[in-house]
Amino acid sequence: MNMSTPTDILNRLFQDIKPQDKLYPKPESQIQDIDSEEILNSNIFNVMLNRRSQRKFENKEVENWKLDIIFAAADTAPTAGGFQGFEIYHIKNDDIKIKLVIAANKQPYVNSPVVLVFCMNPSRVKLQFPSKILEKFSIQDATLAAAYAQLAAHSLGLSSIWIGMIDEREVMKAIGTDLIPSSILCIGYPKKILQPKSKRTLSELIHIIE
Numbered sequence: 659m660n661m662s663t664p665t666d667i668l669n670r671l672f673q674d675i676k677p678q679d680k681l682y683p684k685p686e687s688q689i690q691d692i693d694s695e696e697i698l699n700s701n702i703f704n705v706m707l708n709r710r711s712q713r714k715f716e717n718k719e720v721e722n723w724k725l726d727i728i729f730a731a732a733d734t735a736p737t738a739g740g741f742q743g744f745e746i747y748h749i750k751n752d753d754i755k756i757k758l759v760i761a762a763n764k765q766p767y768v769n770s771p772v773v774l775v776f777c778m779n780p781s782r783v784k785l786q787f788p789s790k791i792l793e794k795f796s797i798q799d800a801t802l803a804a805a806y807a808q809l810a811a812h813s814l815g816l817s818s819i820w821i822g823m824i825d826e827r828e829v830m831k832a833i834g835t836d837l838i839p840s841s842i843l844c845i846g847y848p849k850k851i852l853q854p855k856s857k858r859t860l861s862e863l864i865h866i867i868e
């Protein structure tokens with residue numbers, strides 16, 4: 659295998675670009691300059707390679723048009739049989755956000771500008787398989803949708819944190835659903851742009867079976 663880590667791909671793709679110019683979104687000083695055309699055209703590999711978990715958000719509202727794109731992106735994800743076995747709850751209520759902080763092992767950053775709860779909805783998956791398989795499909799549907807939403811958020815100059823450490827029953831009670839949550843995605847404007855994280859080499863990750 660030629661490449662050693664994911665960031666090597668970025669270096670090869672953008673050979674002539676200075677390292678600081680590869681960061682997306684730009685550090686704070688340049689954030690105001692990002693225009694909507696630039697963010698919509700952001701290269702998907704750059705988005706993937708630069709996305710970082712963010713736990714400190716600016717106290718700034720996320721524009722509705724950005725939210726619409728994030729929801730649309732989530733809805734482009736593949737789903738088992740195309741049945742879209744998941745639902746997204748957009749939590750706008752401040753009291754419910756606080757309940758979600760508690761349901762998420764008291765992680766304070768769950769109280770963020772945009773809080774999305776991705777839930778499994780196996781009843782939508784109209785396939786003739788055992789219920790265990792349908793549940794597995796719906797958790798994969800909900801997870802993929804959240805991952806697509808997370809990438810879309812990054813490409814729009816936003817940052818996010820994926821919350822998997824949740825008490826499912828507490829989340830269900832807080833948002834008033836009988837659907838099991840798979841994750842909470844918290845989104846907002848980042849306080850600080852973080853550098854891409856180093857990863858194991860791809861040769862450690864990929865197990866070739868010949």
Ligand SMILES: Cc1cc2nc3c(=O)[nH]c(=O)nc-3n(C[C@H](O)[C@H](O)[C@H](O)COP(=O)(O)O)c2cc1C
Binds near residue numbers: 821
């Ligand atoms: C399944 C899953 C569960 C996670 N749960 C939490 C969580 O409960 N709290 C948290 O702060 N981060 C959580 N994260 C974020 C990871 O800690 C983060 O993605 C990881 O440290 C890698 O950092 P990066 O996203 O900046 O590359 C979770 C991520 C995943 C994929």
